[in-house]
Amino acid sequence: VQNLPILESDYDPIVVDTEIENEKTTSPFRFLDAWSKDPSCRVMIAEAWKIRVSGFKSFQLLLKINNMGCALKK
Structure with missing residues (x-):
């Protein structure tokens, strides 16, 4: 979303970019x-x-699961 300058109206126009970027997600x-x-x-x-x-x-469990996942990925 990008705000554009006000030119002839009381409203602040915006531009919404709807193009999806390919972001690498895990x-x-x-x-x-x-x-x-x-x-x-x-x-x-x-x-x-x-x-x-x-x-x-819950934090201990999360770290142990992450540690196990890293070990298994090797």
Whole structure:
């Protein structure tokens, strides 16, 4: 949205750009059940889950899930 200068009216005209830009977005982490069945992944998940995090329980859970996702992406 862009404001234009007032020329002949009491209103401030605006321009709305409706063109969608291609922004790279990341997809949310999705846990695959196959990972829990693979012994090497199970070890990786257990190690990633061991990190010590302080803060609210929901924050701890979020960081542990993020840590596990990063480990599984490798």
